[in-house]
Amino acid sequence: MLLSLGVERRNSVLKIVVALGGNALGNTPQEQLELVRQTAKPIVDLVAAGHQVVLAHGNGPQVGMINLAMQYAAEAGANTPEMPFPECGAMSQGYIGYHLQNALREELVRRGLRKPVAAISTQVIVSEEDQAFQTPTKPIGSFYSEDRAKRLELDKGWSMVEDAGRGWRRVVPSPKPLDIVEKESIMKLVEANHLVIAVGGGGIPVVKDGEKLLGVAAVIDKDFASAKLAELIDADYLIILTAVDKVAINFGKSDEKWLDELDLNMTHQYICEGHFAPGSMLPKIQAAIQFASSKPGRKTLITSLERAIDGIEGRTGTLIKA
Numbered sequence: 001m002l003l004s005l006g007v008e009r010r011n012s013v014l015k016i017v018v019a020l021g022g023n024a025l026g027n028t029p030q031e032q033l034e035l036v037r038q039t040a041k042p043i044v045d046l047v048a049a050g051h052q053v054v055l056a057h058g059n060g061p062q063v064g065m066i067n068l069a070m071q072y073a074a075e076a077g078a079n080t081p082e083m084p085f086p087e088c089g090a091m092s093q094g095y096i097g098y099h100l101q102n103a104l105r106e107e108l109v110r111r112g113l114r115k116p117v118a119a120i121s122t123q124v125i126v127s128e129e130d131q132a133f134q135t136p137t138k139p140i141g142s143f144y145s146e147d148r149a150k151r152l153e154l155d156k157g158w159s160m161v162e163d164a165g166r167g168w169r170r171v172v173p174s175p176k177p178l179d180i181v182e183k184e185s186i187m188k189l190v191e192a193n194h195l196v197i198a199v200g201g202g203g204i205p206v207v208k209d210g211e212k213l214l215g216v217a218a219v220i221d222k223d224f225a226s227a228k229l230a231e232l233i234d235a236d237y238l239i240i241l242t243a244v245d246k247v248a249i250n251f252g253k254s255d256e257k258w259l260d261e262l263d264l265n266m267t268h269q270y271i272c273e274g275h276f277a278p279g280s281m282l283p284k285i286q287a288a289i290q291f292a293s294s295k296p297g298r299k300t301l302i303t304s305l306e307r308a309i310d311g312i313e314g315r316t317g318t319l320i321k322a
């Protein structure tokens, strides 16, 4: 028995959306290649147990790196065009999806499993009216010292914030996902028993302009996009893999307490008490609530990539349920 997650559906096939943090993918192509090999193992464990899996991933460090590189190249007169931000997001989706789909395919082959893997270039509809466009909150790119961050604010006009005690980062608008353009294709591939990678980097944010879709300069939180995808494809579980085994209250303080389980009332109370850092744990918790409250029986597990199997088997992680 691989998947316990609340145990009532022990031997049934579950439809699971797994969301993987962009910070778990490293900072260079070499690091990412190595890390996706580790990522592939717990994902393929789920597949081997017979579950239908859709993998979503973040892109914060990667879209920041791509955007900065394109800006520097254009400013240096390297005969390189100005690259619009949504195209940078699309590049990050392709770059990460390429590594993930190969790592998953190799792990499946290594275990003698036959299953096609496909990364879908995914667009996610947002509203032009979303208040997020007025207040950037999504951390992207590298971590900087406070001094360097203040200089970048002046030199580049970036908005910079301190990110969960880890350093300063650029922040960009992060509108909420309203719909997923390629949802029918994703559904069809899942039904056809493919291992699908979708809503990479939260999806490429687009707004509707009549029949057209226009890319916008923003980064959708992949946890919200994953929750939306999980709702739309009628998944049973949303599993959010990040750098910590469990969610804590009083995180980083002397009275820190790691949580095994959260119901919706407790979760709302802890949000009001400010236990979850905006831009890092808070969106995961909000996405977890969104999915867990969208239909009876739906649950979200938050745990670390390293301990994903333990989390899946009910030995660690924080389970959020209605």
Ligand SMILES: Nc1ncnc2c1ncn2[C@@H]1O[C@H](COP(=O)(O)OP(=O)(O)O)[C@@H](O)[C@H]1O
Pocket: 020, 021, 022, 023, 024, 058, 164, 241, 242, 243, 244, 246, 247, 248, 249, 250, 251, 275, 276, 277, 279, 280, 281, 282
């Ligand atoms: N209450 C909390 N409980 C656990 N971790 C927290 C909490 N508040 C902030 N964090 C931080 O949030 C991080 C997860 O957010 P982040 O690194 O942005 O996610 P991602 O893995 O999606 O890139 C954790 O590694 C931890 O450092």
Ligand SMILES: NC(=O)OP(=O)(O)O
Pocket: 020, 021, 022, 023, 057, 058, 059, 060, 061, 139, 201, 202, 219, 220, 221, 222, 223
């Ligand atoms: N798009 C997104 O949520 O990326 P991270 O997981 O890297 O923050």
